[in-house]
Amino acid sequence: xxxxxxxxDGQVIVMEYTLQVDGETIDTSAGHGPIxxxxxxxxxxxxxEKALYGMAVGESKDVVVAAVxxxxxxDSEAFMDVPRDxxxxxxxxxxxxxxxxxxxxxxxxxxxxxxVGDTTVRLDFNHPLAGKELHFAVKIAGLRSATxxxxxxxxxxxxxxx
Ligand code: ZN
Numbered sequence: 001x002x003x004x005x006x007x008x009d010g011q012v013i014v015m016e017y018t019l020q021v022d023g024e025t026i027d028t029s030a031g032h033g034p035i036x037x038x039x040x041x042x043x044x045x046x047x048x049e050k051a052l053y054g055m056a057v058g059e060s061k062d063v064v065v066a067a068v069x070x071x072x073x074x075d076s077e078a079f080m081d082v083p084r085d086x087x088x089x090x091x092x093x094x095x096x097x098x099x100x101x102x103x104x105x106x107x108x109x110x111x112x113x114x115x116v117g118d119t120t121v122r123l124d125f126n127h128p129l130a131g132k133e134l135h136f137a138v139k140i141a142g143l144r145s146a147t148x149x150x151x152x153x154x155x156x157x158x159x160x161x162x
Contacts, residue, residue, distance in 0.1 A: 005143045007055045009040030012156050014142030015052075020135040034141045036156045043155065045070045048136055055140050065134040074131040080111075081120045093121065 007013055016034045019027040029035055037043035039052065047069025055061060067073050084093070091097065097113045115122040150157055 005057065007039055007052045007140065007143065010146050010151060011039045012144050012146045012150065013037055013039050013052065013140060016139040016141050018137045020137075021129065021132045026129075036158060038146050038150060038154065038156060041151075041154050045134065047134070048138070052138070052140070057140050057143055060137070060139040063136040063138060065136065067131050067133060070132065070134045071127040071129040072131075074126050078125040079114060080123045080125065081117075082123055084117070084119055084121050087121065099123070 005011070014034045014036050016029045017027075018025055018030065039049065042049070045065060047065030048063055050069070051061065051063040051065075087093070091099065093113065093116045095113055095116060099111050099113070101109050101111055103109055109125065110128075111123040111125050112128065113121055114124040147157070
Protein backbone atom coordinates (compact mmCIF):
# COMPACT_ATOMS: atom_id res chain seq x y z
CA UNK A 1 0.00 0.00 0.00
CA UNK A 2 1.40 3.32 -1.06
CA UNK A 3 1.50 6.34 1.25
CA UNK A 4 0.17 8.69 -1.40
CA UNK A 5 -2.79 6.53 -2.40
CA UNK A 6 -5.92 8.63 -2.99
CA UNK A 7 -9.58 7.70 -3.32
CA UNK A 8 -10.19 6.80 -6.96
CA ASP A 9 -12.36 4.44 -9.00
CA GLY A 10 -11.59 0.79 -8.33
CA GLN A 11 -10.19 1.43 -4.85
CA VAL A 12 -11.56 -0.38 -1.82
CA ILE A 13 -12.28 2.36 0.72
CA VAL A 14 -12.33 1.67 4.45
CA MET A 15 -14.35 4.52 5.94
CA GLU A 16 -15.53 5.68 9.32
CA TYR A 17 -18.70 7.71 9.10
CA THR A 18 -21.56 9.33 10.94
CA LEU A 19 -24.80 10.21 9.20
CA GLN A 20 -27.03 12.94 10.56
CA VAL A 21 -30.46 13.84 9.26
CA ASP A 22 -32.45 16.78 10.65
CA GLY A 23 -29.80 17.17 13.36
CA GLU A 24 -30.13 13.59 14.59
CA THR A 25 -27.50 10.88 14.26
CA ILE A 26 -29.22 8.04 12.47
CA ASP A 27 -26.25 5.87 11.53
CA THR A 28 -22.61 5.67 12.55
CA SER A 29 -19.67 3.31 12.24
CA ALA A 30 -18.60 4.18 15.79
CA GLY A 31 -18.74 0.99 17.80
CA HIS A 32 -19.26 -1.23 14.74
CA GLY A 33 -16.02 -0.53 12.88
CA PRO A 34 -15.65 1.20 9.53
CA ILE A 35 -17.48 0.15 6.36
CA UNK A 36 -15.70 -1.11 3.25
CA UNK A 37 -16.89 -0.48 -0.28
CA UNK A 38 -15.61 -0.11 -3.82
CA UNK A 39 -15.38 3.48 -5.05
CA UNK A 40 -17.07 4.28 -8.35
CA UNK A 41 -19.57 1.42 -8.59
CA UNK A 42 -22.48 2.89 -6.67
CA UNK A 43 -22.02 0.99 -3.41
CA UNK A 44 -22.83 4.23 -1.54
CA UNK A 45 -25.13 7.17 -2.34
CA UNK A 46 -23.92 9.15 -5.39
CA UNK A 47 -23.46 12.51 -3.64
CA UNK A 48 -21.15 11.01 -1.03
CA GLU A 49 -19.20 8.91 -3.52
CA LYS A 50 -18.55 12.04 -5.61
CA ALA A 51 -17.20 13.96 -2.61
CA LEU A 52 -14.61 11.31 -1.70
CA TYR A 53 -12.45 11.45 -4.85
CA GLY A 54 -8.88 12.50 -4.07
CA MET A 55 -9.09 12.01 -0.31
CA ALA A 56 -6.10 10.37 1.39
CA VAL A 57 -5.91 7.89 4.27
CA GLY A 58 -6.43 9.71 7.55
CA GLU A 59 -8.30 12.59 5.92
CA SER A 60 -11.69 13.68 7.30
CA LYS A 61 -14.47 15.60 5.63
CA ASP A 62 -17.99 16.84 6.25
CA VAL A 63 -20.21 16.21 3.26
CA VAL A 64 -23.73 17.56 2.77
CA VAL A 65 -25.69 15.52 0.22
CA ALA A 66 -28.92 16.88 -1.28
CA ALA A 67 -31.84 14.43 -1.41
CA VAL A 68 -31.55 14.11 -5.18
CA UNK A 69 -27.95 12.84 -4.78
CA UNK A 70 -28.88 10.76 -1.73
CA UNK A 71 -31.93 8.52 -1.47
CA UNK A 72 -33.94 10.55 -3.98
CA UNK A 73 -36.84 12.95 -3.70
CA UNK A 74 -40.16 11.80 -2.26
CA ASP A 75 -42.17 10.11 -4.99
CA SER A 76 -45.82 11.11 -4.66
CA GLU A 77 -46.75 8.03 -6.71
CA ALA A 78 -45.11 5.63 -4.25
CA PHE A 79 -48.20 5.35 -2.05
CA MET A 80 -50.83 2.65 -2.10
CA ASP A 81 -54.22 2.29 -0.40
CA VAL A 82 -54.79 -1.22 0.88
CA PRO A 83 -58.04 -2.51 2.43
CA ARG A 84 -57.61 -2.73 6.17
CA ASP A 85 -58.86 -6.32 6.36
CA UNK A 86 -55.88 -7.48 4.26
CA UNK A 87 -53.48 -6.89 7.12
CA UNK A 88 -52.78 -9.63 9.64
CA UNK A 89 -54.25 -8.82 13.04
CA UNK A 90 -50.92 -8.66 14.82
CA UNK A 91 -49.71 -5.66 12.82
CA UNK A 92 -50.22 -2.44 14.77
CA UNK A 93 -52.33 -0.05 12.67
CA UNK A 94 -50.25 2.99 13.56
CA UNK A 95 -48.66 5.68 11.41
CA UNK A 96 -44.95 4.91 11.02
CA UNK A 97 -45.19 1.14 11.48
CA UNK A 98 -42.73 -0.47 9.12
CA UNK A 99 -43.81 -3.51 7.14
CA UNK A 100 -41.87 -5.98 5.10
CA UNK A 101 -43.80 -7.12 2.07
CA UNK A 102 -43.09 -9.10 -1.07
CA UNK A 103 -43.98 -7.93 -4.55
CA UNK A 104 -45.35 -10.15 -7.33
CA UNK A 105 -41.81 -11.32 -8.15
CA UNK A 106 -41.32 -12.18 -4.45
CA UNK A 107 -38.78 -9.36 -4.02
CA UNK A 108 -38.75 -7.94 -0.49
CA UNK A 109 -40.05 -4.36 -0.19
CA UNK A 110 -40.29 -2.13 2.83
CA UNK A 111 -43.27 0.14 3.36
CA UNK A 112 -44.42 2.35 6.20
CA UNK A 113 -47.96 3.05 7.28
CA UNK A 114 -48.66 6.63 6.28
CA UNK A 115 -52.37 6.98 7.12
CA VAL A 116 -54.91 4.76 8.81
CA GLY A 117 -58.47 5.15 7.58
CA ASP A 118 -61.69 3.41 8.59
CA THR A 119 -61.52 0.91 5.76
CA THR A 120 -58.14 1.46 4.09
CA VAL A 121 -54.56 1.92 5.12
CA ARG A 122 -52.20 4.09 3.04
CA LEU A 123 -48.73 2.62 2.62
CA ASP A 124 -45.66 4.70 1.75
CA PHE A 125 -43.07 2.84 -0.33
CA ASN A 126 -40.54 5.67 -0.40
CA HIS A 127 -37.11 5.05 1.14
CA PRO A 128 -37.27 6.35 4.74
CA LEU A 129 -34.55 8.88 3.81
CA ALA A 130 -36.16 10.02 0.56
CA GLY A 131 -36.43 13.80 0.44
CA LYS A 132 -33.87 14.23 3.21
CA GLU A 133 -30.62 16.19 3.14
CA LEU A 134 -27.85 13.91 4.41
CA HIS A 135 -25.04 15.23 6.60
CA PHE A 136 -22.07 12.89 6.60
CA ALA A 137 -18.88 13.18 8.64
CA VAL A 138 -16.39 10.75 7.12
CA LYS A 139 -12.81 9.68 7.67
CA ILE A 140 -10.81 7.54 5.28
CA ALA A 141 -9.36 4.77 7.44
CA GLY A 142 -7.75 2.71 4.66
CA LEU A 143 -7.37 2.27 0.93
CA ARG A 144 -6.34 -0.60 -1.33
CA SER A 145 -6.88 -1.61 -4.93
CA ALA A 146 -9.91 -3.85 -5.49
CA THR A 147 -9.17 -7.32 -6.84
CA UNK A 148 -10.40 -8.28 -10.31
CA UNK A 149 -12.93 -10.57 -8.68
CA UNK A 150 -14.25 -7.77 -6.45
CA UNK A 151 -14.56 -5.45 -9.46
CA UNK A 152 -16.35 -8.22 -11.32
CA UNK A 153 -18.83 -8.75 -8.48
CA UNK A 154 -19.16 -5.05 -7.70
CA UNK A 155 -18.60 -5.49 -3.96
CA UNK A 156 -15.85 -6.01 -1.40
CA UNK A 157 -14.76 -9.49 -0.33
CA UNK A 158 -13.35 -9.44 3.15
CA UNK A 159 -12.21 -12.86 4.17
CA UNK A 160 -14.68 -14.75 1.96
CA UNK A 161 -15.17 -15.59 -1.68
CA UNK A 162 -18.27 -16.44 -3.65
ZN1 ZN B 1 -18.71 -11.46 -4.52
